[in-house]
Amino acid sequence: MKFDRVRLTNFKPYGDADLRLTEGVTVIHGLNGSGKSSLLEACFFALYGSKALDGTLEDVITNGEAETEVELWFTHAGTSYRVERRLKSYDGRIDHKCTLESTDGSDVTRDGARAVREFVSELLRMDAEAFVNCAYVRQGEVNKLINATPRERQDTIDDLLQLGKLEEYRERAGDARLGVEDVLENRRGRLDQLDEQIAAKEDRDLHERLNELESELGEVTEEIDRYETQREQAKETREAAAETLSAHAEKREELEAVEAAIEEIEAAIRSAERERDDHRDAIRETRERIAEIESAIDERLDDAGLDAATDEAVAERRSELDDREAAVREELDDERVNAEALRNQATNLAGKADDRTERAGEIEAEAEEAATAAEAAAEEVAERESSIQELREEAESLRERFEAADADVDRDGVADERDALRERRGEVRERIAELSTELKNARERVEEAEELLAAGKCPECGQPVEDSPHASGIDEDRERVAELESELNETREREASLDDGIDELDDLAAAADRLDEIDETVEMLEERVAEKRAEAERERDAEAEKRERAEALREEAEETREVAAEKRGQAETAAERVTELEAELAAVDDAREAVTAVEERQSAIADAEDEIERRREKRESLAEVNDERRDRLADKRDRRDELAEAVDEEAVEDAKGRKSDAEEYLEKVAEELDRLEERRTELQNAIGGVKADLAELAERREEREALGERVDALETLHDETSELESMYADLRAELRQRNVTELERTLNETFELVYGNDAYSHIELDGEYVLTVYQKDGEPLDPEQLSGGERALFNLSLRCAIYRLLSEGIEGAAPTPPLILDEPTVFLDSGHVSRLVRLVEEMRGFGVRQIIIVSHDDELVGAADELVTVEKDPRSNRSTVRREDAAELGVASLADD
Numbered sequence: 087m088k089f090d091r092v093r094l095t096n097f098k099p100y101g102d103a104d105l106r107l108t109e110g111v112t113v114i115h116g117l118n119g120s121g122k123s124s125l126l127e128a129c130f131f132a133l134y135g136s137k138a139l140d141g142t143l144e145d146v147i148t149n150g151e152a153e154t155e156v157e158l159w160f161t162h163a164g165t166s167y168r169v170e171r172r173l174k175s176y177d178g179r180i181d182h183k184c185t186l187e188s189t190d191g192s193d194v195t196r197d198g199a200r201a202v203r204e205f206v207s208e209l210l211r212m213d214a215e216a217f218v219n220c221a222y223v224r225q226g227e228v229n230k231l232i233n234a235t236p237r238e239r240q241d242t243i244d245d246l247l248q249l250g251k252l253e254e255y256r257e258r259a260g261d262a263r264l265g266v267e268d269v270l271e272n273r274r275g276r277l278d279q280l281d282e283q284i285a286a287k288e289d290r291d292l293h294e295r296l297n298e299l300e301s302e303l304g305e306v307t308e309e310i311d312r313y314e315t316q317r318e319q320a321k322e323t324r325e326a327a328a329e330t331l332s333a334h335a336e337k338r339e340e341l342e343a344v345e346a347a348i349e350e351i352e353a354a355i356r357s358a359e360r361e362r363d364d365h366r367d368a369i370r371e372t373r374e375r376i377a378e379i380e381s382a383i384d385e386r387l388d389d390a391g392l393d394a395a396t397d398e399a400v401a402e403r404r405s406e407l408d409d410r411e412a413a414v415r416e417e418l419d420d421e422r423v424n425a426e427a428l429r430n431q432a433t434n435l436a437g438k439a440d441d442r443t444e445r446a447g448e449i450e451a452e453a454e455e456a457a458t459a460a461e462a463a464a465e466e467v468a469e470r471e472s473s474i475q476e477l478r479e480e481a482e483s484l485r486e487r488f489e490a491a492d493a494d495v496d497r498d499g500v501a502d503e504r505d506a507l508r509e510r511r512g513e514v515r516e517r518i519a520e521l522s523t524e525l526k527n528a529r530e531r532v533e534e535a536e537e538l539l540a541a542g543k544c545p546e547c548g549q550p551v552e553d554s555p556h557a558s559g560i561d562e563d564r565e566r567v568a569e570l571e572s573e574l575n576e577t578r579e580r581e582a583s584l585d586d587g588i589d590e591l592d593d594l595a596a597a598a599d600r601l602d603e604i605d606e607t608v609e610m611l612e613e614r615v616a617e618k619r620a621e622a623e624r625e626r627d628a629e630a631e632k633r634e635r636a637e638a639l640r641e642e643a644e645e646t647r648e649v650a651a652e653k654r655g656q657a658e659t660a661a662e663r664v665t666e667l668e669a670e671l672a673a674v675d676d677a678r679e680a681v682t683a684v685e686e687r688q689s690a691i692a693d694a695e696d697e698i699e700r701r702r703e704k705r706e707s708l709a710e711v712n713d714e715r716r717d718r719l720a721d722k723r724d725r726r727d728e729l730a731e732a733v734d735e736e737a738v739e740d741a742k743g744r745k746s747d748a749e750e751y752l753e754k755v756a757e758e759l760d761r762l763e764e765r766r767t768e769l770q771n772a773i774g775g776v777k778a779d780l781a782e783l784a785e786r787r788e789e790r791e792a793l794g795e796r797v798d799a800l801e802t803l804h805d806e807t808s809e810l811e812s813m814y815a816d817l818r819a820e821l822r823q824r825n826v827t828e829l830e831r832t833l834n835e836t837f838e839l840v841y842g843n844d845a846y847s848h849i850e851l852d853g854e855y856v857l858t859v860y861q862k863d864g865e866p867l868d869p870e871q872l873s874g875g876e877r878a879l880f881n882l883s884l885r886c887a888i889y890r891l892l893s894e895g896i897e898g899a900a901p902t903p904p905l906i907l908d909e910p911t912v913f914l915d916s917g918h919v920s921r922l923v924r925l926v927e928e929m930r931g932f933g934v935r936q937i938i939i940v941s942h943d944d945e946l947v948g949a950a951d952e953l954v955t956v957e958k959d960p961r962s963n964r965s966t967v968r969r970e971d972a973a974e975l976g977v978a979s980l981a982d983d
């Protein structure tokens with residue numbers, strides 16, 4: 087068997103790891119804690135599941151992950167397999183899924199952790215424990231077999247070499263023997279019991295007892311037959327007597343019945359007679375009642391308006407009353423409607439009259455207003471007329487001013503005239519200005535000339551003159567000044583007169599304007615006067631008309647009121663009529679009531695007469711029934727006399743005596759028969775008991791025979807199982823001895839190999855697997871006394887010896903799995919490491935196909951065919967696995983040397 091490949095996901099420190107493994111020696115190296123042991127553990131776990139773990143399933147899942155997966159490919163006996171295990175943690179539980187399948191088409195599959203484990207244990211012929219004891223030397227367990235007690239070692243090695251099976255078979259055979267012994271014991275006990283039972287039954291002479299019982303039974307049966315015959319005869323006698331008695335009893339019974347019937351009929355006749363008397367009395371009473379009713383009817387005839395109390399008269403009166411009522415009702419309805427209508431009319435008319443009166447008042451108020459308006463208009467007319475008068479007087483005085491004026495102008499020429507004067511005055515004023523200027527100039531010239539003269543200069547040229555000045559011009563100028571002065575005065579006078587004229591004309595023009603104004607005002611006022619006058623006229627007319635209308639309305643209202651009063655009177659009359667009619671209706675009702683009373687009494691009389699008739703009939707029928715009863719009574723009395731004669735008292739006494747004798751006898755016989763029958767039953771039971779005892783005896787004898795045979799067979803079987811048990815024990819002892827010899831040989835061989843030429847000569851292994859090491863001087867030594875390193879090598883030798891024995895000693899496919907050594911060199915010095923290397927080489931020589939070693943020892947690394955490096959990334963804390971190139975390997979180890 088060999089591992090081909092292991093692949094991990096989230097197993098302990100590994101994230102994803104995939105490693106191919108080859109034949110030969112593979113050394114796995116790496117730093118502490120990098121995951122070397124975990125890799126081996128993963129392979130072991132793949133094969134055996136949780137049994138292969140020291141910790142729990144949960145521990146192998148990488149911290150912080152929920153799921154791990156381990157796959158292992160391996161080959162065994164020419165078949166390749168793949169195991170896959172998957173652990174999933176949820177809700178604090180671990181789900182373990184596991185499958186195994188062959189990968190080369192040989193169609194092996196196993197599903198489930200248990201099925202796979204069983205398959206692997208079977209295939210490798212070792213369970214998980216055997217695997218660690220043989221193939222897988224775990225770290226720190228290098229001394230396991232040495233430190234074990236001989237007993238443990240014995241179990242371990244026996245198991246590995248399959249000797250455990252023989253022990254198991256021996257035990258089974260022992261169990262079988264004990265089982266047979268138990269059964270045998272039990273059967274023997276039963277056999278003794280049967281013998282006792284049979285002897286007891288044989289002691290009791292069962293056949294003789296049976297004969298005695300049967301003859302007594304015969305006698306008892308005969309006696310019973312005899313008694314039964316006699317009993318039949320007694321019964322017949324008793325029946326005959328009883329018949330005679332019952333015939334008599336019948337007659338007596340009939341007699342009694344007839345007597346009772348006679349009494350009954352008599353009583354019936356009496357009671358019928360009483361009933362007839364009752365009817366007669368009732369008839370008399372009814373007649374009296376009819377007379378009373380008739381007189382009551384007479385009393386009510388007048389009220390009902392009837393002459394006679396006959397049916398026709400009543401019917402006629404009734405229809406008369408109905409007609410009357412219908413007529414009165416009709417009129418009443420009409421009259422009620424009429425009264426209501428009149429009342430309404432009266433109310434309406436009174437309302438209307440009130441409305442009219444109110445309206446008349448309103449119109450009168452309007453007339454008053456019109457009168458006031460007419461008055462106001464008249465006053466205004468008077469006022470205006472006096473204004474007109476005043477204006478006319480003013481106009482007259484204005485016109486007089488024209489007459490009195492100097493100017494000869496009229497109203498229309500004033501304006502033109504004034505304009506002409508103003509023009510002329512303008513011309514005059516211009517002239518005044520010219521003259522003033524000219525005068526001023528002339529005066530200045532005079533003044534200048536006088537100044538020049540005074541200064542001795544020529545007044546005309548201005549040149550200084552001594553004596554002859556040019557003085558002629560000055561005089562001229564003085565004349566001119568005078569002329570101009572007079573003309574100016576003249577002209578000024580003219581201006582003044584023009585001013586006066588203009589002033590007068592201004593006054594006149596103003597008067598003319600005023601006249602125009604007055605004319606206009608007067609005209610306007612006259613128009614207003616005319617208007618107001620017309621208005622006053624209109625208002626007065628309106629007043630008159632309204633007063634007329636108001637008067638008319640008041641009259642109308644008065645008339646309406648009268649009509650309303652009239653209607654109210656009519657309404658009252660109608661209401662009175664209604665009351666009358668209602669009274670009449672009541673009277674009709676009373677009359678009808680009286681008629682009804684008469685009618686009722688009439689029918690009461692009829693009923694009473696019917697009753698009388700009924701009672702009379704009843705009396706007759708009762709009389710007939712009684713006649714018939716009397717006939718029957720006579721018959722019954724005849725029959726009674728007949729029966730009384732027929733009853734024979736002597737015969738009855740005789741029959742009674744016979745009957746009681748027979749009964750007495752029957753009672754006694756019954757007692758005797760009961761006793762005999764009881765005895766017969768007892769005898770029959772006893773016979774049955776004896777017969778059963780006989781049958782049981784026969785059965786017991788048969789059973790005893792069969793049991794005897796069975797006990798013989800069991801005794802034989804017991805002998806056989808005992809033999810088998812000792813045979814297995816012998817076989818195991820023999821095989822173990824053979825193995826011990828072989829193991830001792832291979833152990834010495836390997837020990838020699840790793841420890842030769844040293845202090846020790848050989849190792850002895852006895853039948854109980856007690857190990858003793860012999861020194862060169864022949865001194866024996868307990869292996870525990872060896873040093874740590876020696877012990878390690880010694881143990882490895884023992885393991886290898888077992889391993890070899892296993893691979894050589896078992897028929898068929900060698901189960902030898904890879905030899906796995908985890909840190910085997912811990913206790914070894916370098917010399918011993920070399921020996922270990924040699925041991926490994928040697929193991930290879932013995933045909934171990936695959937050796938996997940965890941170690942950092944250079945020498946071991948050097949001896950490897952394959953080197954696997956395990957590293958842990960310090961950052962992610964995840965391990966990886968890597969195979970080194972074999973060529974490089976060689977170089978590396980050379981370089982190291």
Ligand SMILES: Nc1ncnc2c1ncn2[C@@H]1O[C@H](COP(=O)(O)OP(=O)(O)OP(=O)(O)O)[C@@H](O)[C@H]1O
Pocket residue numbers: 097098099100116117118119120121122123124125145146147148149956
């Ligand atoms: N469930 C887990 N999740 C993550 N890491 C784990 C888990 N279980 C163990 N480890 C880590 O794996 C490492 C143990 O690995 P292992 O024992 O295989 O190392 P090693 O290489 O054999 O060491 P040494 O040389 O000391 O024997 C430890 O560092 C431990 O912290």
